[in-house]
Amino acid sequence: IIDGRWHTFCGHFVGISTHRQDCQKSNCVFSRRHLHRTGCTSRSCIRLMDVPVRNPIRISPNPCPACT
Numbered sequence: 001i002i003d004g005r006w007h008t009f010c011g012h013f014v015g016i017s018t019h020r021q022d023c024q025k026s027n028c029v030f031s032r033r034h035l036h037r038t039g040c041t042s043r044s045c046i047r048l049m050d051v052p053v054r055n056p057i058r059i060s061p062n063p064c065p066a067c068t
Contacts (some may be wrong), residue, residue: 001018001019001020001021001052001053001055002015002017002018002053002054002055003015003016003017003018003019003055003057003062004016004053004054004055004056004057005056005057005058005059005064006054006058006059006060007060007061007062007063007064007067008059008060008061009060009061009062009063009064009067010063010064012064012066012067013024013054013056014039014064014065015054016057018032018056020021021041023050025046027042027044027045027046028045028046029045029046029047030046030049
């Protein structure tokens with residue numbers, strides 16, 4: 001999860017901080033709840049991470065530094 005500032009003028013997102021969150025899915029190899037603890041070879045398990053979620057904690061009506 002990426003917390004940051006969203007600039008409504010130009011539509012750009014500037015990240016401020018990041019943190020991780022467990023998806024809690026039993027078929028995800030990155031989750032603590034994964035059923036196959038070590039050496040998972042199951043084709044039904046998720047092996048790729050999703051794109052980080054952008055969480056706008058601040059909204060600015062001004063253009064971002066790259067657009068000014």
